[in-house]
Amino acid sequence: MNTQQIRNEYLKFFETRGHKVVKRAPLILTGDPTTLFTGSGMQPMIPYLLGQPHPDGQLIADSQTCLRAQDIDDIGDNRHTTFFEMLGNWSMGDYFKEQQIEWMFEFLSEVVELDMSKVYVTCYIGDDRYDIPKDIEAAAVWKRLYEAKGLSSGEAEIGSEEDGYKRGIREGERIFYYDGSKNWWSRNGSPETTPVGDPCGPDSEMFYDFGTPHDPSYGEHCHPNCDCGRFMEIGNNVFMAYKKVAEGTFEPLEKPNIDHGSGLERIAAAKLGDPDVFKISLMWPIVEKLQALSGKSYESHTTSMRVIADHLRAATFLAVDGCKPANKEQGYVMRRLLRRAIRFAFELGVEQNFFEEIVPVIADLYADDFPEVKENRDEVIAVLVKEEKVFRQTLRKGLKQLEKFAESGLTGTELFTLYDTYGFPVELSTEEAFKQDIKLSDNWREEFDANMEEQRNRSRTATKGEFKGGLGGDSLQHKKYHTATHLLQSAMRQIFGEELRQHGSNITEERLRFDFNLDRKMTPEEIARAEELVNGWIAEDLPVSYKMYPTQEALDMGAIGPFGERYDAEVKVYQMGEGDNIASLEICGGPHVDHTGQLAEGGKRFKISKEESSSAGIRRIKAVLI
């Protein structure tokens, strides 16, 4: 049974048991400013688990595509990927613990036909402080099922992860009890940190034992929650049975829920009996294509091939879900994934365009099971291929600059300039220098790192500044230019559509600067139109006011604000105009003038003095009140 079949059999299994199979949610969840991507199967279900009725009923199943971009730099081992599918089934107040465990056991043993002697489970150990009992109910169900197969079913009390490394596992043991740090589910982890008012409960995880030797650098003994790679978590059953009603107090829920999620790729690896998830049928064809393109073997170039396969798979689904490479937010992550794939291709000796070879392979792996992949296939390929071309141009320019710098050897600051201005990754620069026999200064690494750190600090300050309103000061002139920036953003969005967003701003006593996403030069007509709109609102002398709103409400009413920023629970929304004549609605913290007419004081008018390219896909306007 291959990976695709495991997914489809899972959905069929739960469909024949009364579940409605729903379509996956997109990778980009709209209306959720706290997170960039759908990171788990449960995430789109949270409102329903919190009590809102699901339109498709109480029993739901799906395969949810997920993206976790936090660990992008760590991809390369045999089991971590940024993109994965999570098989999920939910009972909202219907069946509970016993039924869930029986079905999971049946699915893994009878449908996937896993060797159950290698599947181990964990249960919650209980906590006297909160009167939450040890989950002997779940353990008893597992025990009965294992015994019916003639398999060992011994129980062991572990406790914490550290206890696990001290104790290890003993002959005949199958069911392991861990504490709240491992076997308790809430939106914020263990019972202590569960938010008051939230549902929560014990969970029971399933691990597959690949039998690889334990790596003692993790701890003395191996145990199911050891990170050495011998045991791989394949799934988790959450028994949402409690509600935290006050600090330290948990009450049973009247109608408990089941939330189950399993990693499709990991079950497929267990089925193959190989801990390398890149060997499964949804991954291996990508690796095979890379081997054919490069003439190199997976064994000799494992990390590069894993990174490329993972990153292009993630970027393909991002493109399917409408994301485009950009310099901010989700588009920035997508751009990073694609550029990293190109960089790792250099290590395979692939220096020419290759997305057009790989992306169709990926799309075809999913086209039969996800109609949206089939529908958007050509467009997805075009988006990725275009980004590859743009980046290779950047690389060529960088290469020329590198050769100029190289005449006197390369310093860390020059390497940083190549990276920062030309988008030339430092690994490529140093490799190129090595190839061309160019000397690197002795302290290039320290100097490069120092430049990077300085830039990080700058951008941190800039982000904060942007959230406060991009203000360097509180003078009247600053307030005027800042207020004008709001109006300019509104004008630009009227002209170019809602897609257009501010990508940075900077204000001095003399001018404003406004960066925005647009992949071409503005025409003289568009510039004139933007000026006309802004001057129109200034002439109307609109009142400027603000109100505090709960963040979700602010976003729902269409207030725009810097994205990727963690919002406070309440935000300040600035409004210019009133009634049905509102020129601007922005989440902002900065000081503004009281009415837009002040911008015209002294007979001044708003004028765009410059429109130029800032970086790939980003344009920059400078404007004055003159």
Ligand SMILES: [Zn+2]
């Ligand atoms: Zn281990």
Ligand SMILES: [Zn+2]
């Ligand atoms: Zn503002």
